[in-house]
Amino acid sequence: MNDKLSNPQKTIEIIKKYDFAFQKKYGQNFLIDAHVLDKIIAAADVGPEDFVLEIGPGIGTMTQYLAEHAREVAAVEIDTHLIPILEDTLQDYDNVTIINEDILKLDMNALAQEKNQGRPIKVVANLPYYITTPIIMGLFESGVPVENITVMVQKEVADRMQVGPGTKDYGALSLAVQYYAEPYLVANVPPNCFMPRPKVGSAVIRLTRHKEKPVQVKDENFMFRLIRASFNQRRKTLQNGLNNCAELAVTKAQVVEALEKMGLPATVRGEKLTLEQFAQLSDLLS
Ligand code: SAM
Numbered sequence: 001m002n003d004k005l006s007n008p009q010k011t012i013e014i015i016k017k018y019d020f021a022f023q024k025k026y027g028q029n030f031l032i033d034a035h036v037l038d039k040i041i042a043a044a045d046v047g048p049e050d051f052v053l054e055i056g057p058g059i060g061t062m063t064q065y066l067a068e069h070a071r072e073v074a075a076v077e078i079d080t081h082l083i084p085i086l087e088d089t090l091q092d093y094d095n096v097t098i099i100n101e102d103i104l105k106l107d108m109n110a111l112a113q114e115k116n117q118g119r120p121i122k123v124v125a126n127l128p129y130y131i132t133t134p135i136i137m138g139l140f141e142s143g144v145p146v147e148n149i150t151v152m153v154q155k156e157v158a159d160r161m162q163v164g165p166g167t168k169d170y171g172a173l174s175l176a177v178q179y180y181a182e183p184y185l186v187a188n189v190p191p192n193c194f195m196p197r198p199k200v201g202s203a204v205i206r207l208t209r210h211k212e213k214p215v216q217v218k219d220e221n222f223m224f225r226l227i228r229a230s231f232n233q234r235r236k237t238l239q240n241g242l243n244n245c246a247e248l249a250v251t252k253a254q255v256v257e258a259l260e261k262m263g264l265p266a267t268v269r270g271e272k273l274t275l276e277q278f279a280q281l282s283d284l285l286s
């Protein structure tokens with residue numbers, strides 16, 4: 001019999017053995033499909049040289065796969081009830097460190113330094129959906145050396161990460177992800193691949209960090225404030241939306257002048273601008 005946790009029977013056995021109660025607040029939907037796990041490991045290109053950071057190992061299903069392919073794995077899990085389970089399910093692997101911590105509070109730079117001497121790491125996760133955006137933005141913005149991030153996210157979020165201007169899903173997340181990385185959709189994953197089944201569809205997406213940013217901008221921070229302000233009031237034209245934003249301190253006249261210099265109509269909305277155009281607008285206004 002297959003003793004791996006990707007075998008649903010084994011997962012049920014462990015859940016029962018520890019009388020584990022799934023916590024909705026932590027987004028606990030465990031993977032029970034070996035094909036999906038194979039696809040994730042292949043897409044992340046995990047090999048014997050690699051140090052991998054896994055966010056939210058659950059009962060260790062993906063961790064077992066990672067441990068078999070990587071040099072070393074650190075698995076960061078917030079739920080204290082899962083720690084004794086992980087110690088049990090991962091006992092055969094001496095290259096895994098379990099860290100009982102909230103990923104949003106962990107010093108990931110220090111971890112990358114300690115475990116990989118500051119060289120780029122790989123991040124793999126079936127993410128807790130309630131904090132997908134802060135986790136991904138945290139990885140990019142904190143300057144953690146990252147080669148790629150291969151994650152299971154809500155299907156709708158995967159769509160938002162990949163689209164360009166003029167589509168309904170285009171927004172601040174699309175621009176932020178595309179500024180830092182090249183997104184690639186690995187697979188769509190239906191609810192029956194998880195226990196318990198989530199109410200939404202899921203997708204695996206790989207974000208390969210750009211070696212060189214696709215656009216140059218004078219003040220990155222200002223550009224992202226500008227982008228957020230543009231999409232906070234999505235239905236407004238830029239001249240009205242940005243003028244209303246206290247954080248930016250720009251006037252309507254300044255916005256109109258900048259748009260004119262860029263050859264854009266004064267009535268344009270943020271959803272029509274490319275990343276290059278946001279960078280240009282940021283340089284003109286900052
Ligand atoms: N990797 C496992 C799998 O694929 O079966 C579990 C994935 S489950 C969708 C998300 C996991 O993230 C859960 O184990 C949950 O407890 C954990 N988690 C939720 N919030 C977290 C946080 N802030 N920091 C670390 N882990 C977290």
